[in-house]
Amino acid sequence: MLAIYGGLNLCYSSVVCKIFKMHPITFIHRVTNEKDPYRKRGSEIGDIQLKATSETLSPKMVVDFVAGLLGGAAGVLVGHPFDTVKVHLQTDDPRNPKYKGTFHCFRTILQKDSFRGLYRGISSPMGGIGLVNAIVFGVYGNVQRLSNEPNSLTSHFFAGSIAGVAQGFVCAPMELAKTRLQLANQIDSGIKFTGPIHCLKYIVKTEGIKGAFKGLTATILRDIPGFASYFVSFEYLMRQVETPSVPYTLLAGGCAGISSWLACYPIDVVKTHMQADAMGANAKYNGFIDCAMKGFKNEGPQYFFRGLNSTLIRAFPMNAACFFVVSWVLDFCNAKNGMDSVMHSDQPLTLVNLDNKSKVDLETTVPTVEEVVRKIITDNAMSHQYVSTPQDVVHSHYTSSTINIPKESKARLASDCNLK
């Protein structure tokens, strides 16, 4: 029996939490007897005295950016081979094709050039997508947490949209360079680019700064629905299960990638055409609407879905990896942060127990104090990212029972958990 469940009162320092805009660490302390208060079960609450802390799992703002950067890198690592195959297929000679299809292309590159072939040219997307993802997850996480109702899907929708706008300023020039490089054979600029930076420098020199931001509006128009649906669908899927497993998190991330592209693909097609278009007098299109209308007139509705398959095939694994790494990094940092603040704080510690876990659950699935503590801090770290206000956390997740942990017990807890 978990002794502390008995007769503990709500003691939630809302003032402190409001000041810090955070919620306190959730903690369960299993008390049995003085000698071994943590490991053995008993019925005695023992001589405990309240110590609560206002220290929290406050993720530093920067953690979101770092998580996004690493998630983006993981996504590129997984997604790049698909991109290589796509580019090989797109540039294959239609009259005398080298490849019979996606899988054949994949195998042929692997046989001829091994893994190096699949990973050729990975450095620029690695840097570029890493940076874009850092902005996306950084802006998204911070906007979502600061919003009035961080827990609602609407706040995820708006935070995603704002992230979409923010990343556009980096994403547009990056994709412009990528498009010009990928289509180097079709767009004859009379110069062979060595890489994206070289390409952008050349664009700025010949077309001015404005030239480097060609397609910015289209990029932002694409990424508002793109990232709104990205985060709303991930969030929605993650809420369908109580404790998402690794495969489930991967699945949710993959589906978020797919839903994101489905929501914005037609705009992406137009964006690509605009960025591939020449500047000035040679330009074929007079703006976004003109480009979309011309495309539609020439090809009909199919125009808006060209290349969708390969985009979706790449989006699933890429975004599965990305979201998985982002969640992992956030959990890790928040949990570590939480542990550190519990252990190093002299401030009062508010201890709250979870009401969505039954006693039986805790007794059977979490056998040691170390696991209890880690589990709860991890849960709390998760909810910090995905739930957020102290009030919400208390009302939706916890019965705010408060217990006392004396200094000595805290030290003991630290040694039990190897936290010194």
Ligand SMILES: NC(=[NH2+])NCCC[C@H](N)C(=O)O
């Ligand atoms: N339309 C978008 N930009 N959607 C977001 C998905 C972003 C992700 N890096 C991908 O390329 O799959």
